[in-house]
Amino acid sequence: xxxxxxxxxxxxxxxxxxxxxxxxxxxxxxxxxxxxxxxxxxxxxxxxxxxxxxxxxxxxxxxxxx
Numbered sequence: 287x288x289x290x291x292x293x294x295x296x297x298x299x300x301x302x303x304x305x306x307x308x309x310x311x312x313x314x315x316x317x318x319x320x321x322x323x324x325x326x327x328x329x330x331x332x333x334x335x336x337x338x339x340x341x342x343x344x345x346x347x348x349x350x351x352x
Contacts, residue, residue: 334340
């Protein structure tokens with residue numbers, strides 16, 4: 287009979303645990319999304335000096351992109 291009393295008494299504690307777990311998942315998801323967006327913007331940019339002429343070698347050379 288004691289099990290029933292403790293189960294109902296811990297309802298708030300259990301709901302707080304579930305809420306914390308959900309917030310952690312959402313936070314991790316947001317962080318992954320932000321990191322993915324940052325990586326996509328970093329990979330797509332090619333910075334050139336305004337005085338340089340753009341050549342095909344600059345676009346195709348994988349060592350130059352870094």
